[in-house]
Amino acid sequence: MSERKVRVRFAPSPTGALHIGGVRTALYNYLFARQHGGEFIFRIEDTDSTRFVPGAEEYIIESFKWLGIEFDEGVSYGGQHGPYRQSERRDIYKKYVKQLLDAGKAYIAFDTPEELDAKRAEIQNFQYDASTRAMMRNSLSLAADEVSALIESGHQYVVRFKIEPGEDVHVNDMIRGDVVINSSILDDKVLYKSADELPTYHLANIVDDHLMEVTHVIRGEEWLPSAPLHVLLYRAFGWEDTMPSFAHLPLLLKPDGKGKLSKRDGDRLGFPVFPLEWHDPKSGEVSSGYRESGYLPEAVLNFLALLGWNPGTDQEIMSLEEMVKLFDITKCSKAGARFDYVKGMWFNKEYILMKDNSELAPEFDKILRANGIVATMEQVEAVVGMMKMKKINFIKELWPLCDFFFIAPETYSMEDKFVRKNWGETAAADMSELADLLESLTDFSVASQQTAVEKWVEETGKKPWNPWRVALVGTGKGPDMYELSAFLGKEETLRRLRKAIEILK
RNA sequence: GGCGCUUUCGUCUAGCGGCUAGGACACAUGCCUCUCACGCAUGUAACACGGGUUCGAUUCCCGUAGGCGCUACCA
Numbered sequence: 313m314s315e316r317k318v319r320v321r322f323a324p325s326p327t328g329a330l331h332i333g334g335v336r337t338a339l340y341n342y343l344f345a346r347q348h349g350g351e352f353i354f355r356i357e358d359t360d361s362t363r364f365v366p367g368a369e370e371y372i373i374e375s376f377k378w379l380g381i382e383f384d385e386g387v388s389y390g391g392q393h394g395p396y397r398q399s400e401r402r403d404i405y406k407k408y409v410k411q412l413l414d415a416g417k418a419y420i421a422f423d424t425p426e427e428l429d430a431k432r433a434e435i436q437n438f439q440y441d442a443s444t445r446a447m448m449r450n451s452l453s454l455a456a457d458e459v460s461a462l463i464e465s466g467h468q469y470v471v472r473f474k475i476e477p478g479e480d481v482h483v484n485d486m487i488r489g490d491v492v493i494n495s496s497i498l499d500d501k502v503l504y505k506s507a508d509e510l511p512t513y514h515l516a517n518i519v520d521d522h523l524m525e526v527t528h529v530i531r532g533e534e535w536l537p538s539a540p541l542h543v544l545l546y547r548a549f550g551w552e553d554t555m556p557s558f559a560h561l562p563l564l565l566k567p568d569g570k571g572k573l574s575k576r577d578g579d580r581l582g583f584p585v586f587p588l589e590w591h592d593p594k595s596g597e598v599s600s601g602y603r604e605s606g607y608l609p610e611a612v613l614n615f616l617a618l619l620g621w622n623p624g625t626d627q628e629i630m631s632l633e634e635m636v637k638l639f640d641i642t643k644c645s646k647a648g649a650r651f652d653y654v655k656g657m658w659f660n661k662e663y664i665l666m667k668d669n670s671e672l673a674p675e676f677d678k679i680l681r682a683n684g685i686v687a688t689m690e691q692v693e694a695v696v697g698m699m700k701m702k703k704i705n706f707i708k709e710l711w712p713l714c715d716f717f718f719i720a721p722e723t724y725s726m727e728d729k730f731v732r733k734n735w736g737e738t739a740a741a742d743m744s745e746l747a748d749l750l751e752s753l754t755d756f757s758v759a760s761q762q763t764a765v766e767k768w769v770e771e772t773g774k775k776p777w778n779p780w781r782v783a784l785v786g787t788g789k790g791p792d793m794y795e796l797s798a799f800l801g802k803e804e805t806l807r808r809l810r811k812a813i814e815i816l817k
Numbered sequence: 818g819g820c821g822c823u824u825u826c827g828u829c830u831a832g833c834g835g836c837u838a839g840g841a842c843a844c845a846u847g848c849c850u851c852u853c854a855c856g857c858a859u860g861u862a863a864c865a866c867g868g869g870u871u872c873g874a875u876u877c878c879c880g881u882a883g884g885c886g887c888u889a890c891c892a
Binding site: 323325359360362421428437501508513534535540560572622645646649651657659700701702703704713776 | 840855889
């Protein structure tokens, strides 16, 4: 069984946008598959027809495309183990439900939701299990002809798994080791509903994982309590020898306060919890996305990978390829991780610094256009190159730091602290000299200016840079003065210099 | 309530019986410097508590407390 080809899956429900925690689960599955030369399956678990949300499936697919996580087979990818949408696998599940029924490992129950509610109200800690099923309406407590009569007369029913009590069930978890739960605390889970002819998660999950030859189940910790049930199901089907290995990942927690990370936290603290912007078709609500907020997908993946895992070295910045090499599922942490979105922003900053200007330019160009600036791509790249190491986490933060490249200061004012401090008594005269010097240059390149200005500086002992900055920028921000002048060009540089001299004297 | 998982700086974490408990984010300071940054350096800051086991526990075991999850005809 160990020589089976590694096959893992990510199987979301199309009930809304893809949660960032789900993205991390998918990422870990992806890394695991890739490092073992295995396959990664994308399955849609839409067995709850009442919670289906149109557009969610497409949203999830687009999210992974943006992130750069590729599947080998599944919905929209094709493959030999389809269909990959559970709602299209009704007949398959029916067959396996019947198998369990015939073997006496499951039974039919007619109790209505109202009856169950009544029982729960009547008996505290009521659980549908070996100790209570005799008093319920099911094929174990009713006569055979009564059962068939009920079915024939159209009564809705569910199929429940018959749990044998008193047994210690072991789940071997790749992260947590041996987890033992006694079967007595498990209830007779509903496996199938006649109302929509669909199984519940538990049955569909086991059947699909088996049929799709899944070897490793890597999922969130919220599934740990039901893992013993799943083990029991594999056993009931006689599939224990090919049962997948399990790994239950720690959850992502709120950055502050209590509980797991939720959509509300993003709204409240101002960071996205979804990869892409999501427009809820029911409520009309719009939730921000990492893509639209200006995150680079590489940064998002890098950040997420380190929330619950690390390579055991001090390396934090790593490409997807490096992560594939370094990832170790057994080294995942066991406790939940607070979602530190501030560190997420730092990752984005690091990736911006690493990216070529040409890759960053299109996004900045959009922002320029939104501000009514039309520039050549060459200019946009130049500005991004000069300014990306400023204190920014996102390209969009560049604009307020960069406007002077495109818009000359309207006015100059001693109100500005930097101006007051740097435009001294001799500034006007010095800048006049500088302007004359620059005007004499035929070559206005950085190198040419630098040579000329530094020679003048050496001869006169003047320090022209800050007043020069006042003139070109209007305040204390911006790149190196030679670079800025070269970008603006001789004409504009002189124009700004002379205007400043005139206004500030 | 029951069951399970879990517990190292504010946060993410390294540590797998003996360490001045390491790194990163954030924060602070300094250096660099034509501004702001980048970069570099430094600093503040942690083993939840109580019992064991051991020559010796952050590390192993057991409790307690806290945190998290599950407890649906949702996944």
